[in-house]
Amino acid sequence: MTSIEQTVSCLDGYDPNALRVDKAAEAIRACLSPIGETETVPIREALGRVLAQDIVPAINVPAHDNSAMDGYAVRFSDLGNSETPLAEVGTAYAGRPYDGKVAPGQCVRIMTGAVMPAGTDTVVIQEITRKEGAKVVVPAGQKAKQNVRYAGEDLKAGVPVLKSGRLVRSADLGLIASLGIGSVSVKRRLRVAFFATGDELASIGAPLKEGEVYDSNRYTLFGMLTDLGVELIDLGVVRDDPALLESAFRKAAAQADVVITTGGVSVGEADFVRQLMDKLGEVLFWKIAMRPGRPMAFGRIGNAFLFGLPGNPVAVMVTFHQFVRDALLFVSGRTDDYAVPLLRVPAAVSLRKVAGRTEYQRGILFRDGGEWKVKTTGQQGSGVLRSMSEANCFIVLEHERGKVEAGEPVSVQLLDALA
Numbered sequence: 001m002t003s004i005e006q007t008v009s010c011l012d013g014y015d016p017n018a019l020r021v022d023k024a025a026e027a028i029r030a031c032l033s034p035i036g037e038t039e040t041v042p043i044r045e046a047l048g049r050v051l052a053q054d055i056v057p058a059i060n061v062p063a064h065d066n067s068a069m070d071g072y073a074v075r076f077s078d079l080g081n082s083e084t085p086l087a088e089v090g091t092a093y094a095g096r097p098y099d100g101k102v103a104p105g106q107c108v109r110i111m112t113g114a115v116m117p118a119g120t121d122t123v124v125i126q127e128i129t130r131k132e133g134a135k136v137v138v139p140a141g142q143k144a145k146q147n148v149r150y151a152g153e154d155l156k157a158g159v160p161v162l163k164s165g166r167l168v169r170s171a172d173l174g175l176i177a178s179l180g181i182g183s184v185s186v187k188r189r190l191r192v193a194f195f196a197t198g199d200e201l202a203s204i205g206a207p208l209k210e211g212e213v214y215d216s217n218r219y220t221l222f223g224m225l226t227d228l229g230v231e232l233i234d235l236g237v238v239r240d241d242p243a244l245l246e247s248a249f250r251k252a253a254a255q256a257d258v259v260i261t262t263g264g265v266s267v268g269e270a271d272f273v274r275q276l277m278d279k280l281g282e283v284l285f286w287k288i289a290m291r292p293g294r295p296m297a298f299g300r301i302g303n304a305f306l307f308g309l310p311g312n313p314v315a316v317m318v319t320f321h322q323f324v325r326d327a328l329l330f331v332s333g334r335t336d337d338y339a340v341p342l343l344r345v346p347a348a349v350s351l352r353k354v355a356g357r358t359e360y361q362r363g364i365l366f367r368d369g370g371e372w373k374v375k376t377t378g379q380q381g382s383g384v385l386r387s388m389s390e391a392n393c394f395i396v397l398e399h400e401r402g403k404v405e406a407g408e409p410v411s412v413q414l415l416d417a418l419a
Helices: 004-009 021-031 170-178 217-227 242-255 270-280 313-331 386-390
Strands: 038-042 071-074 084-092 106-110 122-125 130-132 135-138 183-187 191-197 231-238 258-262 281-287 295-301 304-309 343-346 358-368 371-376 393-397 409-414
Touching: 004 021, 004 281, 004 295, 021 295, 021 313, 071 084, 071 135, 191 217, 191 242, 217 231, 217 258, 217 313, 231 242, 242 258, 242 270, 242 295, 242 304, 258 313, 270 281, 270 295, 281 304, 295 313, 304 313, 313 358, 313 386, 343 371, 358 386, 358 409, 371 393
Parallel strands: 084 106, 191 231, 191 258, 258 304
Antiparallel strands: 038 183, 071 106, 071 122, 084 135, 130 135, 281 295, 295 304, 343 409, 358 371, 358 393, 393 409
């Protein structure tokens, strides 16, 4: 197995002490490999899972030519340049076809979804016809083959419709069911173990001692990981004790595909953690040219990939969304396009920014007189978790960019799209 350091050191522009965001993402992707294990599940249990097989129809959908409207099935060759009276000879219902063959000068009353009777090729909607005794009068101006849905128009037998590596969504369940398929092969769920580190962390419900803070990072991690549909292994809070940390890392790596920690990667902390990582696996410590979230660790312990995220609450969420999310989706087997689009909208206010790093300011996308604009949530410190709770987007200010004046376009990444 090629070492992680060998893999990433070959990348152009790689500098662990001043690593650009795009290079960090590239370095992570270069080291990852998707899981291979699969399982077969009923289609209702496939929702939110990653397909491990192509879905190839064995039948056409629809299976027969059928009517798209309530009306009359006719032979277009019977229709002329003026009104045409036709003899109504029967009715075709959805699920109960008309068994006869329609002769010249005849028509069949037809309901939406009913199989087109033999001999007919066009449907005239009922609203524009009129009855004259036993005759149905069709006005001029009809088009050949109008209001007909043809066999295989939706799905054709033998032509793949869903590719392996795709996330199964609600519409896909209906599509698979329309083919009569009751179960599908999916990738097993990705197993992710996570824990927070630090002597200052107190559990919810316990009174705070001097210098302590309540552990919030595990709860934001729980939410973000749950949104991705992974299998969670919550190992709680681990104190800054070498023996306890070693035990936690070994336990996590033995159970999970990916291990995520918070805290212990900042300057002053990294030396302690680095010694432990050198003992257990291979982990690189990076200083990423971004705000918030500058310190981060990435590597491998045994067969598990490790993400060591900062300890500040906002930095945890920003680094997760910008690096961990895409990595987890890749390792889970996704091959469809899951990148979050960047929208361009004008800034409602001026934004402070220093060139030479990428900034993720917490923003509120809103409409002002019918135009979309964006503003910050206010104070942008990496410990201000309220800024994430109030935000509906990140304002992404690129590496080279400096101060932004009000009215200038900025890139916006919607938080709801990051799930």
